[in-house]
């Protein structure tokens with residue numbers, strides 16, 4: 001199957017920066033009609049204006065995925081404006097870079113709200129609209145941490161594992177509605193995620209500058225949508241980690257544990 005993006009009505013969360021912003025630009029170039037969601041009103045409106053100036057159809061829908069009222073508004077805005085919905089892309093996300101023993105319940109709950117409960121409830125709300133869409137699809141942007149937990153990303157890994165589990169279960173459930181359910185697992189990406197961390201006290205160091213540009217992730221997501229790819233791993237680090245972890249999970253455990261032991265020994 002090859003999904004046609006020209007004219008596709010897409011609801012995209014997390015559109016104001018990073019991967020979401022690049023995805024909005026590439027989807028607009030492909031002729032999609034976009035409802036763009038994020039909390040920051042100004043960058044969202046500027047993006048919608050710039051895409052509209054290039055001849056695309058783009059609607060800014062400021063909102064928080066963790067708010068039930070905002071999720072209702074996102075859906076009604078897309079239905080009022082475009083008359084329906086073909087693709088829901090759950091891309092909004094937040095991270096926390098901190099060792100679990102020093103973190104808090106508040107951070108754990110916030111990460112789960114943004115990365116799991118928000119997208120899950122948005123999906124539930126969108127099903128009755130999506131099932132009447134053209135080649136309808138749900139795309140969940142998780143992470144390599146959704147398939148392999150990583151130290152200092154404990155809350156984030158838990159939220160992305162939950163999203164991966166939901167995605168796999170829904171893939172079967174949604175067959176009766178004709179809705180495809182796709183999962184994307186990017187590796188480290190040079191985006192604002194690193195500036196927007198809820199907490200940034202992890203000792204374990206990651207070199208973000210070696211991550212992929214967000215444009216590359218957006219291109220991978222567009223390709224996955226067009227080709228209807230069930231699961232897409234993006235980035236050399238994600239491919240390497242998930243491949244080794246599949247066959248030698250104990251080795252990955254040992255390598256990560258050795259790094260942590262070294263960091264704490266030095267302290």
Ligand SMILES: NC(=O)c1ccc[n+]([C@@H]2O[C@H](COP(=O)([O-])OP(=O)(O)OC[C@H]3O[C@@H](n4cnc5c(N)ncnc54)[C@H](OP(=O)(O)O)[C@@H]3O)[C@@H](O)[C@H]2O)c1
Pocket residue numbers: 013014015016017018019020037038039040041063064065066090091092093094114141142143144185186187188189190191192193194196211214
């Ligand atoms: N960067 C990486 O290394 C990496 C790797 C793997 C996966 N990912 C995933 O990729 C997705 C996009 O992240 P990114 O790297 O592009 O980070 P980013 O630049 O920080 O973008 C995150 C987007 O989510 C929006 N957002 C955050 N909280 C929200 C909320 N409560 N309601 C609505 N929108 C919200 C932000 O806008 P506002 O702040 O204006 O709301 C922003 O548009 C996330 O799901 C992330 O987990 C990222």
